[in-house]
Amino acid sequence: MHEMALAESILTTLQEQARQHDYARVRTVWLEIGPLASVEEESLRFSFDVVVKGTLADGARLEIETSPAQAWCLSCCKSVAVVRRFDACPECGGHQLQMTSGDELRIKELEVD
Amino acid sequence: MDFGAGPARAHAPGLSQTRMVQIEQDILAKNNAYAAANRACFDAAGILALNVVSSPGSGKTTLLVATIELLKTQVPVAVIEGDQQTSNDAERIRATGVPALQINTGKGCHLDAHMVGHAVETLRPADGAVLFVENVGNLVCPAAFDLGEAHRVVVLSVTEGEDKPLKYPDMFASANLMLLSKVDLLPHVDFDAKACVANARKVNPRIKVIEVSAKTGAGMAAWIAWLQAARTLAFPSGEVAAATR
Numbered sequence: 574m575h576e577m578a579l580a581e582s583i584l585t586t587l588q589e590q591a592r593q594h595d596y597a598r599v600r601t602v603w604l605e606i607g608p609l610a611s612v613e614e615e616s617l618r619f620s621f622d623v624v625v626k627g628t629l630a631d632g633a634r635l636e637i638e639t640s641p642a643q644a645w646c647l648s649c650c651k652s653v654a655v656v657r658r659f660d661a662c663p664e665c666g667g668h669q670l671q672m673t674s675g676d677e678l679r680i681k682e683l684e685v686d
Numbered sequence: 687m688d689f690g691a692g693p694a695r696a697h698a699p700g701l702s703q704t705r706m707v708q709i710e711q712d713i714l715a716k717n718n719a720y721a722a723a724n725r726a727c728f729d730a731a732g733i734l735a736l737n738v739v740s741s742p743g744s745g746k747t748t749l750l751v752a753t754i755e756l757l758k759t760q761v762p763v764a765v766i767e768g769d770q771q772t773s774n775d776a777e778r779i780r781a782t783g784v785p786a787l788q789i790n791t792g793k794g795c796h797l798d799a800h801m802v803g804h805a806v807e808t809l810r811p812a813d814g815a816v817l818f819v820e821n822v823g824n825l826v827c828p829a830a831f832d833l834g835e836a837h838r839v840v841v842l843s844v845t846e847g848e849d850k851p852l853k854y855p856d857m858f859a860s861a862n863l864m865l866l867s868k869v870d871l872l873p874h875v876d877f878d879a880k881a882c883v884a885n886a887r888k889v890n891p892r893i894k895v896i897e898v899s900a901k902t903g904a905g906m907a908a909w910i911a912w913l914q915a916a917r918t919l920a921f922p923s924g925e926v927a928a929a930t931r
Contacts, residue, residue: 575796575827582713594707604713611830611856647891658855659888668888672859678713678830686704 576613579678580620586680587630596685599630603682604637609658609675642675717831720799724834727806732814734917737835739857741850742823744843745867745900747775750818752900754782756910757816761917764811766819768797775820785809796827799834814921816913825854836920843868844875848882855889863894865909870899 587599602621606612618635625631644655646662647669653662655675661668712718728735740746747767754763765786767775776788787809789801802819811817819835821828840861842850845868851858858864864886866879883895896912898905 575830578794578796578798578827579713579830582716585716586709586711586713590707590709590711596705596707600704609856611826658859659852659885669891671891680709680711680713683707683709684704685707 575611576616577620577624579612579617580624583621583680584624584628584630587625587683588628590683591629591685594685596683597629599633599683599685601634601636601684602630602680604635605677605679605681606637606639607642607675607677608639608656609642609672610678611676612678638681640674640677643673644670644675645673646670714830714832717799720803721832721834724799724803724806725836727803728817728834728836729920731811732921733811733817734815734837734913734920735817735819735833735835736913737819737821737828737833737838738841739821739825739828739838739861740823740841740843741825741846741854744823744841744846746820746823746841747778749841749865749867749898749900750820751778751782752903752906753818753909753913754779754784756906757913758782758784760910760914762812762815764809764815764817766797766802766805766809766817768801768820768822770794770822785811791822795822795824796831797821797833798831802833816917825850825857829854829856829860837862837916839863839865841865841867842882842886844871844877844879846877848878849885851882851886851889858886858889858893861890861893863896863912866895866897868899868901869897869904870902 614637621635625633641654643652646653646665648665648667649662652673653664662670738746757763763784765779765784767779767786767788768791769775770791773788776786779786787805789797789805819833838861840857842864844866886893896905896908898909
């Protein structure tokens, strides 16, 4: 349910950037959302569409990029790919993993006019 | 900037052209900025702020009341209560004699750093206080929102499932301490405490665990000792003394 708060936060950023970069309309928003960012993509899309109604981003398209999460295995001393937070290290089977990426929640780029 | 590179593929005066803007901004940047401001304010006043999270019904408020009874003779205590509706929890805390402020999130499912900043302005915790922020009972949404706390404390009661850390890994991954509560009920429920701790460590190898019971007082001394240690580490003796004066 916090996707609504995230959508509002995205809109605020779009409005602030509009002053800085001098644009009137937002056509597309590229987001980078990690697989561990606790964001439900469909819920975020729905919330975004609702929140931007009647604003400079009304009808804007959301492009969401996701890259696999990485963790540092303390036992293997190397970076490994994981799907979930409690996955074992795919190399040694241990759980001494420190997540190094996967919780990204970033606005990367905008298409504006 | 190439004005001919828009979808129209040509520059036509007066016609708008789309263009790309790189912004690379964290979606939670605003919340994180408020959290940083809260943290600076807590640090300056020697306040140890704790974000207490759990699912609804884990006994957070009962545990807080029992904690406050033990802690209030040692240090100033203040509480911010987050709930969707009612001020029942703040009233329970105020009955112990410590100041408490209720935030009603209305439709919201979590506290954010901005709400907490405003609550602190109204509540004005004493210098050197321990400030408990009891978040909305929810193991999902509050995980993403830093409030400016020194530590995140997740409460899990033995009447829940021992696999909760695996079901809600984001919250357990972001917590520093897990309080396993209602341990007085262990003989009456099928709850494998060892498996629960193992599950928590799968998502967070560094998480500390203390088993407590607000009812019998079991483990409460260890929890109070943890709080005092956290306070000493955050504000080495001189600083706390200066802040408390």
